Amino acid sequence: MKITKQNLVIAAISIIAFSIFAFKPAESTNDTIIIRSTQVFSGKNKSFIKIYKGNNQVDKIAIDKYKYAEEEKSWDLIISNIKKIEDEGYEVISHSELMFGSNGFINTFIMTKK
Secondary structure, rough: OOOOHHHHHHHHHHHHHHHHHOOOOOOOOEEEEEEEEEEOOOOOOOOOEEEEEEEEEEEEEEEOOOHHHHHHHOOOOOOOHHHHHHHOOOEEEEEEEEEEEEOOEEEEEEEOOO
């Protein structure tokens, strides 16, 4: 069976549509927390963790500049903050990572109330 461009487009649209509607939106902004860690490899150290709690509540935590040999320190700090929020009754529902050139990367964790 030959796969046509039209079939591929229909499949892609179906997958995207299912992905959009598969997640239930949070009831309010207090039900969702976004944790974003920015880790910089080169240049000035602008590495940090931001925790967005809704209603203009943002916690910013400085972390050391990313070094491959010491990456566990940064990840331990990120994990400890995720664990604290899990203890408040939240769970991670999504994670993404974005590289920005050869300068560093951003990890985003989305958490909602259980």
